[in-house]
Amino acid sequence: MAIARFWRETPRRYNLGGSRCLVCQSVYFPPRTVCPTCSTHRQSIGKMEPLQLSGDGEVVSYTVVHEAAIGFEMQVPYVLALVRTTEGPLLTGQVVNVVPDEMRVGLKVRATFRKLREEGPAGVIHYGYKFAPREEAEAGPRAGREAEPAPAHSPDVSRARA
Amino acid sequence: MQHSEAGIVSYGVYVPRYRITPAEIGQVWGVDGVAMGQGLNIERKSVPAPDEDTVTISTEALRVALARGRIDPQEIGALYVGSESHPYAVKPTATIVAHAVGATPSLTAADFEFACKAGTAAIQTCLGLVRSEMIRYGVAIGTDTSQGAPGDALEYSASAGGGALVIGRENVIASVNHTVSYTTDTPDFWRREGQRYPSHGGRFTGEPAYFRHVGECAKLMFKQAGTTTKDYAHAVFHQPNGKFPRRIGTQLGFTDDQLRYGMVTPRIGNTYSAAALIGLANVLDHAKPGERILVVGYGSGAGSDAFDLTVTDAAAQYDRSIGLPVQQYLDSGVELSYSVYAKFRGKIHMGEA
Numbered sequence: 001m002a003i004a005r006f007w008r009e010t011p012r013r014y015n016l017g018g019s020r021c022l023v024c025q026s027v028y029f030p031p032r033t034v035c036p037t038c039s040t041h042r043q044s045i046g047k048m049e050p051l052q053l054s055g056d057g058e059v060v061s062y063t064v065v066h067e068a069a070i071g072f073e074m075q076v077p078y079v080l081a082l083v084r085t086t087e088g089p090l091l092t093g094q095v096v097n098v099v100p101d102e103m104r105v106g107l108k109v110r111a112t113f114r115k116l117r118e119e120g121p122a123g124v125i126h127y128g129y130k131f132a133p134r135e136e137a138e139a140g141p142r143a144g145r146e147a148e149p150a151p152a153h154s155p156d157v158s159r160a161r162a
Numbered sequence: 163m164q165h166s167e168a169g170i171v172s173y174g175v176y177v178p179r180y181r182i183t184p185a186e187i188g189q190v191w192g193v194d195g196v197a198m199g200q201g202l203n204i205e206r207k208s209v210p211a212p213d214e215d216t217v218t219i220s221t222e223a224l225r226v227a228l229a230r231g232r233i234d235p236q237e238i239g240a241l242y243v244g245s246e247s248h249p250y251a252v253k254p255t256a257t258i259v260a261h262a263v264g265a266t267p268s269l270t271a272a273d274f275e276f277a278c279k280a281g282t283a284a285i286q287t288c289l290g291l292v293r294s295e296m297i298r299y300g301v302a303i304g305t306d307t308s309q310g311a312p313g314d315a316l317e318y319s320a321s322a323g324g325g326a327l328v329i330g331r332e333n334v335i336a337s338v339n340h341t342v343s344y345t346t347d348t349p350d351f352w353r354r355e356g357q358r359y360p361s362h363g364g365r366f367t368g369e370p371a372y373f374r375h376v377g378e379c380a381k382l383m384f385k386q387a388g389t390t391t392k393d394y395a396h397a398v399f400h401q402p403n404g405k406f407p408r409r410i411g412t413q414l415g416f417t418d419d420q421l422r423y424g425m426v427t428p429r430i431g432n433t434y435s436a437a438a439l440i441g442l443a444n445v446l447d448h449a450k451p452g453e454r455i456l457v458v459g460y461g462s463g464a465g466s467d468a469f470d471l472t473v474t475d476a477a478a479q480y481d482r483s484i485g486l487p488v489q490q491y492l493d494s495g496v497e498l499s500y501s502v503y504a505k506f507r508g509k510i511h512m513g514e515a
Contacts, residue, residue: 014262074212113221114213125249
């Protein structure tokens, strides 16, 4: 039942709820109950505290999706990125408010709250985090940057960087 | 910590980044869109991205408000979202927003609907709860992602945006001195259950609806507060277009200077439940301590809520550096073609899956 599965994940999807090991200070997202970094895992039992990530981070790699996953057809081409958060964990997420040509490794981003997908016209709507360029998140849309979302359909635009 | 009369403790605004012009809409329908835009005094309107709705816009606006006011979301005792475009017919927007800002579970939450004045109705409810000391902070949000039927006059104005106010008694930046309402049964604009687009009474939305309710409500306020137009540095009216608020403002005796900051619709379109709140937010971005503000919302169906506010000394220390000033939303944006706008707004029939 997708409703229960997704509902259980809302703390992390809505608010980037992770966890921190009080023994070695490692931060995890999604949250863990035992620290895999501590030399003796048992040390961390009962010492994992909830930690909400700030949502700030930097793009370490990205790809431009032209063949949409189900439910994302209206958004192609869209950007998926690996984001190194300020607290440490590496997150995968869509980057909005940006056209593919403006993407670059090292781009500062901030989490934003968006609709992730809906289970058909009568089903549940799922919400959660995506990322937006930080200057966009803080300074908002800038005038005259592009005419409209770029119809970047040329095959050479798709790229994934390690 | 400064305790005072109940009022606005913090505020936040969010407007989606996309825009479309009346000229672009008009060329699709064989209408002189430029003239239409000039008639409505609308230069462009905001358009939400496909992954934005009343829930996401409300959440973004409230997150800014909470961060600016350094407010612990667990101290929020009530959260109300006013909108006529709630994503669910049954299932509250307010619970999702409350969870997304970390306010759950110890609070009451509900969705309000009263056409374009559901947000101001939420402010009044929060004021009552705060003044009676049932809660510490109440959140009133007005957000919409409204649509007009393709080709209808509404399509040139119906836009998207949200405003969130935190109401409380501590560190108030604008105290609410008075609030009054004026309500009648006037069917000027409606949407029946299951209908995709709203219907309206055309010219009937003017004199017997907007102008009567906003005008009478403002006069009620003058009477209750013992004020005249000269007592207010700023006036904000609900703004279904850029023409109506200027006309009612002038009829009541306000000058262009008093109306200046409260007018946002010409640059972002009619954000419905958010319109008066975003206009107020723009005033609060510029207002100085001691200045008095009149706000009159309007919702079809029909009713008006008026507020008499005074900007406090605490406003001088209020941190506006978080989030965006309203002016930036008015100045910026990415313009869309009608075809991309139609795709974003779900106006293209995609066939059966």
